[in-house]
Amino acid sequence: MTIDHGVWAAPGRINLIGEHTDYCDGFVLPFALPQRTVVTASRLDRPEWTVSSTLTGETVTFDLSEPVTGWAAYVAAVVWVLRDAGHEVPGARLSIDSDVPGGAGLSSSAALECAVLAALADLGGLDIPLERRPLLAQRAENAYVGMPCGVMDQSASTLCREGHALFLDCRSMATEHVPLDLAGQGLAILVIDSRAPHQLVDGEYAARRAACERAAALLGVPALRDATLDDLSRLDDELLFRRARHVVTENARVLDTIALLREGRLREIGPLMTASHASMRDDFEITVPEVDEAVETALSAGAYGARMTGGGFGGCVLALVEAEKAATVAEAVTAAFAARGFNPPTTFLALPSPGAHRLS
Ligand code: ADP
């Protein structure tokens, strides 16, 4: 069945734990945010796409006869990848509105891709099972935008369920929806957007991914998912050793976190979050002073655990706190940022929300 018109939404995400593990065939544990990208779309009777965004205030029209650049590339990429997969993609007019902060490590790019994919699939009556959509959206970003991201963001934006985190095995794509009843335990996840500049399409992310692939090749394993800590002693290059150690220990931390969550022991995941941050800071070297400050101050102010989330080099920190302490922790971080002359951070509470769906 095809439809002519509708409204679709796909959320941003926050990753509870499991950073830079997705492209190593490893484990991740994101949940979807209430912040989301909404696409209002209507079908056109010709192979042409007109896209406008309230973020940029621009309208771009393309027909795939030439490459699309800038933000509209994220939309064109989805059209391209669907066509490559053999689908007859309907022309469409797409109006985009979003409250996912951009470039903050909350994955506004995946929210955009997944909302557009959901809209085009329904407008065209395309038979694309939900579980295949993350890989298509990831390919759109990899092949047509040029960002070598793993599959976590698009999986979270598509597959997450309200009140749950998504445990994803990025090799098998097996999923488990793990209950995350923060409010029921008197807890909250405070998100601190450091507002430190963050640019992922700028080489650092690709360099980390390349280091992980090189380490796996030297160890003779398909991906770092298959390496143990003992194996890593065979890496003579000290930098490569630390990069690989982050991934191997981070995968273990995701599994330890899952084990605690399955038993409802939410507070006890705090130290794993903090250890994840230390690993990103010291071994993977993807943090910046603002996010390190946010983590330190949140912990001093009573958080059970805190870590940067997202690709790194800025972006957001999440802190697990008693719900009644969230405001105090947020104030402490804001004061610490002021004392160090950083841009004021923004803060909000993250509620595990649903993945992509049609609104009307
Ligand atoms: P993140 O995914 O962490 O927010 P990225 O750099 O991966 O950061 O993606 C941000 C880019 O995605 C923006 O620079 C813009 O090109 C595009 N984008 C995301 N949301 C929108 C939107 N609502 N309208 C237009 N472009 C968007």
Ligand code: MG
């Ligand atoms: Mg992104």
